[in-house]
Amino acid sequence: GKSYSLEYSINGEPFSKEIKAIKRVGFNISVNDLQDKLAIKFSTNDTSLNLITNTNYYMVIHNGDDLRVIPFKFKEKEVLKVIPKTDLFAGINIITVFDGNKKPILERLYFNEKDIEQSTLVNIxxxxxxxxxxxxFKIDDFDNNSFNSLSVSVLPTGTKSYTHHHNILSQIYLQPYVKGAIENAAYYFRExxxxxxxxLDALLITQGWSSYDWSKIFSFNEVFIHPFERGIDVVATINSKKEGGLYIVYPTKNSNTQIFSLRENENVFTQKRVIPFEGEKLRIGEVASKGRAPGVFPQFFPSAFSSFNKKYDHLNPTVGQDAVAANTIPELSLSSWNKAQELDEVVIEGKRQYTRLEKLKRKSNGAQIYEIDNLLKNRAMPLWQYIxxxxxxxxSYDAFNNNFTISNPRVTWGPSTPMVYLDDALLTQGGSLNILSTINLEIVDYIEAQTSGSGGGLRGGQAGYIKIYTSPDYYYRNQQSEKLAEFDFPLTFDAPQKYYTPVYQFYKTKFFKEYGVIAWFSNLKPDANGTVSLKIPITFSEGVSLYIEGISNNNSLVSQIIEIE
Structure with a gap:
């Protein structure tokens, strides 16, 4: 018979490898890109055709989330299927052939570039x-009404520290679908x-089978003990004899206010995918409860970290001849203390009395504090008029449409709506913010306001923030447990920490050029025209490189490198 070998070269050096175990029976798959269509051809030989003629096979095209099934049979040595690319999935398409017993016998990966959106940065x-x-720089084809967020790493040109094999496109569209690691995967998505x-298609051929293990999928014996990391689900059961009612779950930093309406025969509601930060509480109130906390029993899923009964080998500590025993450590000599002179104690006492307003200003990080005195409370002025x-x-309050709005007139571009908090609970425009329409100064304790974009915390924006704190006896007050049912989350998440750029003593060094960091900017938001502006400290580098990754226009990905001399 014939022998076959594989001839290839690496860095100019030729290699040859014999191909063994070639089977006489079977069929293969090949694809041909026809611009707007994909031709998929199955080929076999005469020996195999006599065995598989009129046997049912199923071509399944899937992407891990959805699938399409196309049945076929061999009547000749070739079977051709032409599929419009509009019927394929964007990105990776896994083409798997199953026999009549649901056994996977052949698989091919194909990457469909159609409908993959990638934005370009222009006007640099x-x-x-x-x-x-x-x-x-500006995001091309920018849509101000969609979600946009960019991350920028600023490094010296010629750096050796930015050696990632992936960018955001390859990490999302390629890596999850293959078994092995891909070297320099970002290359396939740049220009x-x-x-x-x-x-890229040649790479997918060499990868062979996808990352799915079909034997496990079809065994149906897999038990999912640990849920996906999608946050915490809260199942709240009403303990009171009364059934039905309207319940409010107050917002956290990562979730908005939610209102649950229960019918007369219902006593359970579920809040899904909550991501609480450390220190936050689950706060539940009942509408028309006359100021009483509702009787609620919440259950959290998950509520604890899973324990893993895994045993791992470890190395025992080795004590060598040079180890020093504890009893051989010499005693500390105290002779140097003999010349010490003890000084008389000097105590300076002082007490600074701060007014309540001064204490609030010291805590406000430069914001303005407006304390509501009894004279203002007695006037019962509507809150929006005082603001x-x-x-x-x-x-302003539109009574006809029940819509309460707050804006910052100092903002000339971009979003002008400030962050608004009621007793540290974030309110949302067009939703929970409408609750302010019912409040007058009679129940307000003080207001903290900052019209600039600083001091607003992680969620602060350029429009500033305004925080409204009610009097202690007001039933909306989050801290009043007799008005709200409060519960600790059994599991919480760490809040994002601020990134601090390293400080270097010298910048004109080989080390800084190859491994130094100039700056890093996260969660950058473009202005109304799609322009992103950065202020980068000068480090006397010969040039700087901006490595930009992110999302624009809701689902368009950004991955670009900008070099500035």
Whole structure:
């Protein structure tokens, strides 16, 4: 018989390897890209055709989330299926052939570039001012009404520290679908052309089977003990004899206010995918409860970290001849203390009395504090009128549409709606913010307001923030447990921490050029025109490189490197 070998080269050095165990019976798969269509061909030989003629096979095209099934039979040595790319999935398509017993016998991975959205950064500008380099760029085809967020790593040009094999596109569209690691996967998604599409397809051929283990999938014996990491589900059961009612779950930093309406025969509601930060509580109130906390029994899923009964081998500590025993450590000599002179104690006492307003200002990080005295409380002025007259914000209430709005007139571009909190609970425009329409100064303790974009915490924006605190006897007050049912979350998440750029003593060094960090910017939001502006400290580098990853226009990915001399 014939022998076959594989000839290839690595870095110019030729290699040859014999192909063994070639089977006489079977069939293979090949694909051909026809621009807007994909031709999938199954081929066999005469020996196999006599065995598999009129046998039912099923071609399943899937992506891990959805699948499409196309049955076929062999009547000749070739079976051709032409599929419009509009019927394929964006990104990886896993083409698996099953026999009549649901046994996978053949598989091929194909990457469909159609419908993969990638945004480009244009109008790149830079200008040096004093000790900073101001850089601006614009997102092409920008949509101001969609979600946009970018992350930028600023490193010296020629750095050796940014050696990631993946960018955001390859990490999402490629890596989850293959078994092995992919070297320099980001290459296939930068400046894509026909050559890179061909190389990516060759890569997928060498990868062979996808990351799915079909024997486990069809065994139906897999028990999912640990749920997906999607947050915490809260199942709340009403303990009172009364059934039905309207219940409010107050917001956390990562979730908005939710209202649950229960019918007369219902006493359970579920809040899904809660992501509480450390220190936050589950707070539940009941509408028309006359100021009483509702009787609620919450259950949290998950409620504890799973325990793993795994045993691992470990190395026992080795004590060598050079180890020093504890009893051989010499005693500390105290002779040097003989010349010490004890000084008389000097005590300075002082007590600074701060007013309540001063204490609030010291805690406010530079914000304005508006304390509501008894004279203002007695006037019972509507809250929105006071906000307009004193805080610098503009509030209005549309009674016909029951819509309460607050804006910052100082903002000339971008979102002008400030972050609004009621007793540290974040309110949402068009939702829980409407509760402010029922509040007057009679029940307000004080207001903290900041019209600039600083001091608003992790969720603060350029429009500033306003925090409204009610009097202690007001039933909306989060801290009043007799008005709300409060519960600790058994599991919480760490809040994002601020990134601090390392400080270097010298910048004109080989080490800084190859491994130094200039700056890192996260969660950057473009202005109304789609422009992102950065202020980068000058480090006297010959050039800087901006590694930009992110999302624009809800589902378009951004991955681009900008070099500035």
């Amino acid at each position: 500008r830079s200008k040096t001012e004093s000790d900073s380099l101001n850089v601006a 894509r052309d026909r050559k890179k599409a061909y190389e 307009n007259s004193r805080t610098g914000f503009r509030a």
